[in-house]
Amino acid sequence: TAEKPAAFRMSFDPDKLSRPEMFDFHGVCMTHFFTDNWENIQNFQARPDDILIATYPKAGTTWVSYILDLLYFGQIERQTSIPIFERVPFLELIVPSFGSGKDLADNLLTSPRLIKTHFPFQFVPKSFWEQNCRVIYVARNAKDNMVSYFHFDRMNRIQPEPGEWSSYIHRFMEGKMVFGSWYDHVNGWWKKKQTYSKLHYMFYEDLIEDTGREIDKLCSFLGLSPSVEEKKRVTSGVQFDNMKKDDMANYSTNFVMDFKISPFMRKGKVGDWKNHFTVAQSEQFDEDYKKKMKNSTLQFRTEI
Template sequence: MEFPPRPTLFDFHGVSMTRYFTDNWENVQKLEARSDDIVLASYPKAGNTWVSYILDLLYCTQSSPEQQDTVPLYEKVPFLELYCPGFLNGVDGVNQMTSFPRIIKTHLPVPLLPQSIWEQSSKIIYVARNAKDSVVSYFHFDRMNKAQPEPGDWSSFLHRFMEGKMVFGSWYEHVTCWWEKKQTRSNILYLFYEDLIEDFDRELNRLCSFLELSPSAEKKKHITEKVLFKNTKHNKMVNMSTNEAFDFNISQFIREGNVGDWKNHFTVQQDEE
């Protein structure tokens, strides 16, 4: 399939977006959330896919273990606001789900989240990642993803990131608004990518406690092994290698996965800025 030209950014309710995340907006906002939904939110390239996979292993393997090797993760965890050729329509994906809880991915900032999620007090897991690694990951992602705006060179991309002129807006506003929201909402768990790397067992226990799950030691060990970076990177059900919008000759969707890769990209002056 010939992929359409790359989209352009425009201002949408004060947030930079492309039409691939706004063309189905009315239906996104009409989402009928459930109290047992699990909403996985993050700024782009913060570890959303990784935590999606952890949640999938915690829940989906109980009812349908055969799906682990046959159904791509993006079908099991629909991307709510996505409305783009070659991708699963996010709202349709959510509405078609027959297993519960429904695990729903989003990159929406707090003000744009559908109201029913707040009304139903659905469980929300937010994943935050440090700005420097986020922007490096975002740069390589935009280089290989034809459904994203043209990234330009590294220096101009970094400046746009600092100005908040990215799809889903300002990194700073995104992580800050979600941090402030969780101070008053007990249905939000705020995770840090760096903590997951530093002590996965501890963060998995936090996650299970929040979700009121008590997996066996054997199951936790199984999950820990499955979600190791090297295993996830080569898992075709997780690594997006079947997606026509992604050019893996330019970069991998799951690329480095470590903390501090920004040091390989930033100049001293960029770091100081």
């Protein structure tokens, strides 16, 4: 119920959180905030109507979560009283004295349950595949994704310190990021799509270019047929500026984030990387990118 303080809003001192160290976990860089509950998460019991929203961090997770939440549950009271990170739990997150995403997911009363993860596909609890759950994966071009992740790491107290931008680029290229290499992540999920028919693979850039069109594709994947009015309502509700102003969508009620450093929702644009990369950095990155993506059929746009 709305009156009961939810797990993620318990009063505790966020300044007591110390930034974590990264370590290698089954071949992927992780921190303890996402591995401490590993066994429970692997044993998570998915239901056939669960919908899993999977992304590399900062690729449009909250955006797509919000679209799905509106499509299924409409503009009701929960939209104004329950933050999106409680309506769509972050499965693998566990913060001491703060709650676990798995517990939130287990206690969700909605049907379908909308659940998000940043896991590479091989870490996803097997019950999601066994129950033949629908999965929505959102991918974003590497340069914009990295810029967004950099600003996120600056303001999020449960992420490692990002350090300088110039060294951050190298860390990103080497895959030394929480949740591992962007390249492995987007390609791993792309390959999974070839063998798992209930996976809808979306691109952040397409969503920016034509939100309505992408919502239509989502609805067709999910078997939903909203009325013209409903679709209009969803499309305008999920415009970046509307979400950025909405305290239930913009993470301003989440204590682990320091909005004095940067907002959680910063620009929501394609091509902001040009304001961060020098020409030399961009050329070096592009060369490395070509090598890493040479065997992939995935195509990204860095501008639209």
